[in-house]
Amino acid sequence: MNIEEIKNKLSQHGLKATIQRIQVYSAMLKTKSHPTAEDIYSMVKAEIPSISLSTIYNTLDSLIEKNLVSTVKTDSDVTRYDAFLDSHHHIYVGGGDEIIDYYSQELDDLLNDFFKKNSIPNFEIKEIKLQLKGDYVNNQKENN
Amino acid sequence: MNIEEIKNKLSQHGLKATIQRIQVYSAMLKTKSHPTAEDIYSMVKAEIPSISLSTIYNTLDSLIEKNLVSTVKTDSDVTRYDAFLDSHHHIYVGGGDEIIDYYSQELDDLLNDFFKKNSIPNFEIKEIKLQLKGDYVNNQKENN
DNA sequence: TATTAAATAGGAATAATTCCAAATTAAAAA
DNA sequence: TTTTTAATTTGGAATTATTCCTATTTAATA
Structure with a gap:
């Protein structure tokens, strides 16, 4: 999914298409490895150095609420996220x-x-x- | 399982049968409701008022290591514990x-x-x- | 372009869990 | 039984992930 498509997807779900959200969702789609919030923070920081960790959490929460992202339960106490929602x-x-x-x-x-x-x-x-x-x-x- | 049986089970697994462990494991066996560490803390405190929350965590860790207890994650990310290990x-x-x-x-x-x-x-x-x-x-x- | 409601930043607050070192104790040895 | 010793418990401090707060910024809309 390219930037334009991500923008549309966010709008379709009633989310303001901010650069932060675009980059967070883009990062989520780039990795199959069930990243943690910190992982995404690192990835997105490369694009938006000024982004705040709060924003990562806020954004992930928004994406979860709109069913664009889900969480994965691990045995450890870090939450991992998953943007691939087909049944697996x-x-x-x-x-x-x-x-x-x-x-x-x-x-x-x-x-x-x-x-x-x-x-x-x-x-x-x-x-x-x-x-x-x-x-x-x-x-x-x-x-x- | 009564106190004596719990003692034996702990010894069999190479764990010193301390009052704390006996009561924690006993509490775990009494509830089917997947208690949190705090839940167990409250339950065991009735028996051993001086017990420390650290001990609850230590004990649960020991029991997990010996496969007498397992963990379950909830959607809200609290760790819950389970002493019933038959397949379910x-x-x-x-x-x-x-x-x-x-x-x-x-x-x-x-x-x-x-x-x-x-x-x-x-x-x-x-x-x-x-x-x-x-x-x-x-x-x-x-x-x- | 101006307006506005929503989102961001970032630092403080919270909550669960781990860490630490001194004191205690169960189990093994004498 | 007593002594020894290694394991365990305590409780407070430290850590870590996450949430909260609010002033500032910004995307969407009129």
């Missing part, structure tokens, strides 16, 4: 902070079917998300 | 802080089968956990 699951590597996206239409179908057959009384499911925890095996990405 | 999933109600346990052997079998057939290259899955987000429907537990 998360692989948590090594109990740590590495989170990888996992896409599978087959899995989504399986889950949707299951909960269609086994609905939860008085509860409407809006999102089904899987957390896969584990570790790399072999010597692929290992480093101890 | 979590229902997040209304974007808030309420988390309900969801047990289903059928679902677990389904998921295990799926990942047996669709293993992730160089990755060993240790835990498969589902997050169900949604809201109550009807007038059951609604309050707005």
Whole structure:
């Protein structure tokens, strides 16, 4: 998405298209790595050196409210953000902070079917998300 | 689990059976509601008025390290603790802080089968956990 | 171009958690 | 049982992520 498209997307969602928001959202779209607020702060600072960390938080909050960004739960206490909202699951590597996206239409179908057959009384499911925890095996990405 | 059994469990896991640990673990086993550190602090204070909040955190960390307790993150980013470690999933109600346990052997079998057939290259899955987000429907537990 | 409501900056405040060092204590050894 | 010792507890200080506050700035609109 280019700057112009981002501007439009912000306006469409009733958000004033400020340079700060454009750059924050642009940074979010550039990375698949579920950045923290600080990560985004660093990235956007390259473009707008005067930007404040408060603005990062404010902007992320606005984007979340408009469903353009979501948060990812980690075991540690830093919030991570995600601008990719198509249905996917998360692989948590090594109990740590590495989170990888996992896409599978087959899995989504399986889950949707299951909960269609086994609905939860008085509860409407809006999102089904899987957390896969584990570790790399072999010597692929290992480093101890 | 009574005091004696808790003592044994702690020793078996190489943890000194201090009154503090016994009471913290006992409190954890008494509640299904995924308490926060502060919640446990309040509960244990009834038994040991002099206990320190640091000890609550230390103790929970020890219990986590020995796999007697695990953590759950809420949408509002507070860490909650869980002493019930049999396979279950979590229902997040209304974007808030309420988390309900969801047990289903059928679902677990389904998921295990799926990942047996669709293993992730160089990755060993240790835990498969589902997050169900949604809201109550009807007038059951609604309050707005 | 002027108006205005919304957004930003940045520093202070808050809240959860971790850190630290001295005092205490459970478990092991004598 | 007593002594020894290494682990644990305390409680206050420090840290960290996030929120709050408000004067200033700015995008959108008329």
